[in-house]
Each structure stands twice: as C-alpha cells, then as structure tokens.
Amino acid sequence: MRHPTGAADLPDRLWQAVADGDEYTAVDILHKAAADGVDEETLLLEVIAPVQEKAGAEWAAGRITVAQEHAATAISERVVATLAHRRAGPGRHAPDRGRVTVGCVDGEWHAFPARLVAEVLRLRGWRVDYLGARIPTPHLVAHLHGTDPDAVLLSASVPTRLPTAHVAVTACQAVGVPVLAGGRAFGADGRHARLLGADGWAADARGAAAVLETGLARPGPAAIRQVADDLPHLADQEYTMVVQSRPLLVKQTLADLETRFPAMRGYDDAQREHTAQDLAHIVDFLATALYVDDPGIFTAFLTWTAEILEARHVPARSVATGLDLLAGQLREFPRTLGLLHAGSAVVAARPTRPVPGPHPKA
Missing domain, CATH: 1.10.1240.10 (Methionine synthase domain)
Structure with missing residues (x-):
C-alpha cells in the first residue's frame, strides 16, 4: 500500500x-x-x-x-x-481528458463500486456524469443523447442483471457511444462482457482508467443488432419460458416442499416469505445461466447460497430438494434440466456440516 x-x-x-x-x-x-x-x-x-x-x-x-x-x-x-x-x-483544475458517463444497469442496487470508479476517473482528469444505481435504459440513452460522452461505463455486481445489461449495452452502442463494462456480474475475466458485445471490460477502477486512456472506438451503424445476434442459443426459448413461468414455479415448488417437509406447514408468514424469496432467487439465477449459457453462474450461486444458509443454521440439503422439485416441473427443457442436475451435483458434493434446528428451508 x-x-x-x-x-x-x-x-x-x-x-x-x-x-x-x-x-x-x-x-x-x-x-x-x-x-x-x-x-x-x-x-x-x-x-x-x-x-x-x-x-x-x-x-x-x-x-x-x-x-x-x-x-x-x-x-x-x-x-x-x-x-x-x-x-x-x-x-x-478543470477536467481535460474527456467526458464519460458512469452508472449501474437497471435493477442494480450496488452502486458503491461504480462510485469508486467515478471518483478515480475524476482524479485522473475526466469529466464524469455519475448516475448512480438502477438507471432505466431509456433514461440512460436520453442522457447520452444530451451529453455525447466519449464512453459509458456500466456496472453490474449481481449476475441476474446480465440480461438487462445486454439491453443497455446494445442501446448505448446504437446511439454511437462505446460501452466499458465492469463489476462481478461480468465475470472475473470479463467473459460475459465480451459475450454481450461490450466494447471493453475492466476489473477495477484503475483498469477502467487504463482502458479509457487507450481509447474506445465509437460504434458504427453495424452496432445496431438484436439479442439473438449475440446469443443464438436463445432460439430454443428456454430462457423465455422459465422467466414467464417464474411465479408458478416458485408457488408450486413451495407447495411441494410442504408436502416433502410437513414441518413447513408450521412456518409463520416471515419464514414462508423467506423461503419463497430463496426459491425466487434460484429461479432467477437459473434463468440468467440460460441466458448466457453458462452453468457456472448457477452453480456458483448455489454454492454461495448453501454457505449463507448454513451460516444461518439452515441445512444446505434443502437446496438440493428444491432443485429436484424444479427439475420435475421443467423436465421438458433439456438445457434447463442440465443446469439443475449440475446444481444438484455441486450441492451434493459439498461437505456435510451439522446444523442445529429442526426446520429445513429451501
């Protein structure tokens, strides 16, 4: 240091x-x-x-x-x-390196990493429009029309924001502004930034400053493209079906868990709500893994979830049960089923830890 x-x-x-x-x-x-x-x-x-x-x-x-x-x-x-x-x-001193926009994709609440990037760029002589968390893409594009920055830096920490990030990347490029992506959602090596067509990726604030110093070329007319141009695997419609079925999947899995674990019928409203939220997050990460065709997003989330549950004295085996129940509902979707089986294998391979308390929770 x-x-x-x-x-x-x-x-x-x-x-x-x-x-x-x-x-x-x-x-x-x-x-x-x-x-x-x-x-x-x-x-x-x-x-x-x-x-x-x-x-x-x-x-x-x-x-x-x-x-x-x-x-x-x-x-x-x-x-x-x-x-x-x-x-x-x-x-x-007035900024003299150029002008950039920094903010988070719509739905992303974790704005602190973007704020650090904005301040480092200001220190290095850039004029920065810092837009904070959860920027709706239409409003972001309107801002770019009014300011014409040299680049827009988009931050996303949670992988479930990647579909929204993809929309933002293509929208910014369509108005001629290059996109530099950053944040954990894009992968430790930036693989998801490249997959979604971003013009650049940086692991941290210093990396972002270095990329901007090199310069990002402004997108041309060819930048106007459809989602399927970047992600042809979405033609199978599995991502769309899982997203549209999300409320029903959560509701049915919650009901099936009560049948599997009768003790859940004694849950109070808060416990039921927490269990439903856990299931909803599992479905969200499942859908995101389908979107980018990357099982690692799903299995990493399940590993993290199991650790969080155990830290709160909830047995991780309840996650495996929830995955099995989801697989039963989604057996007609081969990519989805493969992700669920991969997730079950990862959870099953974790060391078993004794957890006090009689009630399992998904």
Missing part, C-alpha cells in the same frame, strides 16, 4: 469506525491520512474499498446483520463524498 510508514493500519482503523457506526471518526481517519500525504486514489481503492468488501463478507458469514451492512455502506459512501468535497474548491 502506497502511504507513509505508520499508516498501514488504516483499513483496520477505518473498519472499526465503520463497524461501530461512527461516521465522524471514519471521516477523521481518512482526512488525517490525506493531510499526512496518503494520496486520494490510494485511500479510495486500498483503504475504503477493502473495508466495504469486508462488510459484505461479514454479512455473508452471519457476523453482522443486514442493517449493519447497510449502515456500513452508507458511511463508506459519505466518507467518499467528504473526500470529493475536500478536493473541490479554488485552484481545482
């Missing part, structure tokens, strides 16, 4: 302040570090970003609540804002 000797504990100190919900101490830690000579990009990417990642990991492990994780994110966002305000003022 590039900062003065004695400041190596910055991430730990910041995490303690964030974990305590102490926004003022968090701001003070960062501002003192900046005054001591730690450059702002380092603070953003090597101090604040790891703290935010730790908040997510602590929630996944069941060591902090959803509310605490949200509070940590809110503090991180305000800390970033105070650094930006500290930078502004008399003597500030």
Whole structure:
C-alpha cells in the first residue's frame, strides 16, 4: 500500500469506525491520512474499498446483520463524498481528458463500486456524469443523447442483471457511444462482457482508467443488432419460458416442499416469505445461466447460497430438494434440466456440516 510508514493500519482503523457506526471518526481517519500525504486514489481503492468488501463478507458469514451492512455502506459512501468535497474548491483544475458517463444497469442496487470508479476517473482528469444505481435504459440513452460522452461505463455486481445489461449495452452502442463494462456480474475475466458485445471490460477502477486512456472506438451503424445476434442459443426459448413461468414455479415448488417437509406447514408468514424469496432467487439465477449459457453462474450461486444458509443454521440439503422439485416441473427443457442436475451435483458434493434446528428451508 502506497502511504507513509505508520499508516498501514488504516483499513483496520477505518473498519472499526465503520463497524461501530461512527461516521465522524471514519471521516477523521481518512482526512488525517490525506493531510499526512496518503494520496486520494490510494485511500479510495486500498483503504475504503477493502473495508466495504469486508462488510459484505461479514454479512455473508452471519457476523453482522443486514442493517449493519447497510449502515456500513452508507458511511463508506459519505466518507467518499467528504473526500470529493475536500478536493473541490479554488485552484481545482478543470477536467481535460474527456467526458464519460458512469452508472449501474437497471435493477442494480450496488452502486458503491461504480462510485469508486467515478471518483478515480475524476482524479485522473475526466469529466464524469455519475448516475448512480438502477438507471432505466431509456433514461440512460436520453442522457447520452444530451451529453455525447466519449464512453459509458456500466456496472453490474449481481449476475441476474446480465440480461438487462445486454439491453443497455446494445442501446448505448446504437446511439454511437462505446460501452466499458465492469463489476462481478461480468465475470472475473470479463467473459460475459465480451459475450454481450461490450466494447471493453475492466476489473477495477484503475483498469477502467487504463482502458479509457487507450481509447474506445465509437460504434458504427453495424452496432445496431438484436439479442439473438449475440446469443443464438436463445432460439430454443428456454430462457423465455422459465422467466414467464417464474411465479408458478416458485408457488408450486413451495407447495411441494410442504408436502416433502410437513414441518413447513408450521412456518409463520416471515419464514414462508423467506423461503419463497430463496426459491425466487434460484429461479432467477437459473434463468440468467440460460441466458448466457453458462452453468457456472448457477452453480456458483448455489454454492454461495448453501454457505449463507448454513451460516444461518439452515441445512444446505434443502437446496438440493428444491432443485429436484424444479427439475420435475421443467423436465421438458433439456438445457434447463442440465443446469439443475449440475446444481444438484455441486450441492451434493459439498461437505456435510451439522446444523442445529429442526426446520429445513429451501
């Protein structure tokens, strides 16, 4: 980490302040570090970003609540804002590298990674229009018409946003603006960004800055294309059928689980709602894996789900039961059935961990 000797504990100190919900101490830690000579990009990417990642990991492990994780994110966002305000003022140089738009695809709530990218690009001399989370594609395109940026940077963290991201990529390119994709949804190596036709991909903020320095060519008339041009496997209609059947699939699987596990009939409303949400997420990731024809999206989600359930004292075997019940309803769809069988195999291969509590949950 590039900062003065004695400041190596910055991430730990910041995490303690964030974990305590102490926004003022968090701001003070960062501002003192900046005054001591730690450059702002380092603070953003090597101090604040790891703290935010730790908040997510602590929630996944069941060591902090959803509310605490949200509070940590809110503090991180305000800390970033105070650094930006500290930078502004008399003597500030006007951006001269060009203009870019940064934001999240529609439906994507995790805006913090995009915010870090926006601030790093501003530090490097770009004029940035930061649009935040959940940008409806028509509104994004309208913004591009009015600003004509050199590029649009689209962020997506959750793979289930990939179909929406695909629509956004093609819409931006259709109006002549190249797209640089980033975020975990696009894969650790950017494979899904390439599959969906993005003009570039970056793993992080520094990578995004490097791509922009090289430059992205503006799309020509050939950029106007249909979804099937990128994803010919969608001709089998399995993705469409699963998406359209989602409510019925969740409802029927929930009913079948009650038959398989009579104890579920004693669930209260909150427990039933949580189980239905778990099933809905499984169907969503199943549909996304069908969309991009990548079993890894589905199996990775199931592995993560099993770990989350076990951290909350729910047996992971309930996931396998839910997959079996879904397979029974979707037996006429070969690609879908293959994904469900792959998911069942991954869940079955996990080490069995003793979990207290009598009630299984999908």
